[in-house]
Amino acid sequence: MERLPSWLRQHLAAVRAVAVLTVLLGLIYPLVTTGVAQALFSGNANGSIIEQDGKAVGSSLIGQSFTDADGKPVRKYFQSRPSAAGDGYDPTSTSASNLGPEDVIDTGDRQSLLTQVCARSKAIGELEGVSGARPYCTPGGVGAVLKVFPGKAVSVNQPCPAVPFIATYQGLKVECAQPGEDYAAGRTVPVRGDVTAVPVPADAVTAGGSGLDPHISVAYAELQAPRVAEERGLGQAEVRQLIRRHTTGRALGFMGEPAVNVLELNLALDRS
Incomplete structure (x- = not known):
């Protein structure tokens, strides 16, 4: 009987390996693990x-x-x-x-992580009858963040006609943010404020x-x-x-x- 070419033998071996692994890993292994889970941990296996x-x-x-x-x-x-x-x-x-600690400036279609935290803390404070104040948050519940330029500072998370959370910063007048204005060139300065006690826990706002x-x-x-x-x-x-x-x-x-x-x-x- 004539021996099969080596390339054909290799392909047949590959097909057999695929078939065996498919049965072992695609059928037998799932059935065994499912059976063990149902027998020993049925509550957890079914979603607790x-x-x-x-x-x-x-x-x-x-x-x-x-x-x-x-x-x-x-x-x-x-x-x-x-x-x-x-x-x-x-x-x-x-x-x-997927928002991190440097996400502090609101955009037109999305609140920053900082403003989300501030807004949640304010709402929980009102619900529970405690102070919802947090560092880097305005009393209105948005991120207390300035963009600083030569000659002025802008509270970028407080669109006009809002009153900025502070009147001046290092001798500069603080303005509200004009909708649609690009403040990317300014220096970003989160303002901590004087909040010391924070009654609302971190897991309540994140x-x-x-x-x-x-x-x-x-x-x-x-x-x-x-x-x-x-x-x-x-x-x-x-x-x-x-x-x-x-x-x-x-x-x-x-x-x-x-x-x-x-x-x-x-x-x-x-x-x-």
Whole structure:
């Protein structure tokens, strides 16, 4: 029998390798891992679904918003961390905002990260009855940032006819920003202000890397406790006890910080 050419033998070997690997890695391996997951970790493998009265209400691994039809916080519920995933907590669009600490100047179609933080802090301060003031934020809830030129300074995140958050900077008069004006040539100067105490925690005003965070910090939960207790007619001690009950410790005992699962806490409040 005539021996096959070497190039044909190589191609046949490649086809056999593809077929074997397809069966092993595309069929057998997924079936085995799925079977093991279902046998040993069925709850986690199926999405860690939380049910109430026989109905799925969410997942312990994916956050959700507790707002009304207008997007306003429902006052009787603890509020989640902000989300940058789609319209909020969309598992199909999990992502961060990709904005960094140097993103401080608003543009015509987008708020800077600094202004987003300032606006969230102001809103949370009003909701919880505390000061929402933060360093580098104006009292109106935008980034306190100047563009400095020879002879003038412009509060670039305060379009006219807004009154600038400071009247002068190093002897220069501070002006409001004229819409459509290009201030890129100026020197960027964030102004810290004299804020010392910041009652609103960082996780309340910044979105997490996944945009799906189901937890908030203990500090943020404690900040919300008086409002929730008042809305529900409960004692603050009772609400804080529920917070402690739904607080998870550090991973492996030393990684990260304790955190509170918002959905589980709100469901426990509904049952109380």
